[in-house]
Amino acid sequence: MSEENFSRIANNLIATYGTNDPFKLAKYLNIQIVYLDYKAWLGLYSNINGVRTIFINNNLPKISQDGVCSHEVGHSFQPFKESVFMKEKFLFENNRIEREANVFAATLMFSRDIDESELTETDKMLLRNLEKYKLY
Template structure:
């Protein structure tokens, strides 16, 4: 089991939830929504307070995934402010972004069953996860 998988399992067990908004609330992470243009969201810590900022113009599935992605940053690297997550960085090769994408995918897939005749794309759609994340399933 790799680092990200252990981190997701530990988080779900500790907070008894796989809902990124619920976990953020329990961790006292402040979530803001505002218009960000092409930016989907970002994470930062200021004066020991953690913040996740989400683009208000996203649909609920996008907000859920981006919140889970930014939560991954908050849990895996709490002291490290992240650059903006843009639509074009969903397939980023940066280690920290790849880990956050994997964290979000595993968190949101938790509790969903991959049926034998189901395609990866159908499973991702069922979980509200972008198709670009299929490599983590």
């Protein structure tokens, strides 16, 4: 699948479900969300025996959690029957799998209004990195 397809999938989900909230989309897509106290990992997507789960670092600020969740939902559209994707400092690695998930996340994140006055430094860094993946 091409990166453009991941942007199209994200836009189709927004149109279908009337939201760009990745946590609501995960619920509609029957993907469980689990919050864990990670020291370094940002998030994790797993699909084991058809049970799709996103693990989110509960130490992250809200906007960063939204960005990580968006990225992990993007992984759910990649063609693997069973998979586990772990993120430590690899969210912005330059490989096809990560680029596709980042395009998906950028499409969701930049389709919303973000109050920049409430952003933490972590949020700002994540958004700056995601901005590189906007296709529009």
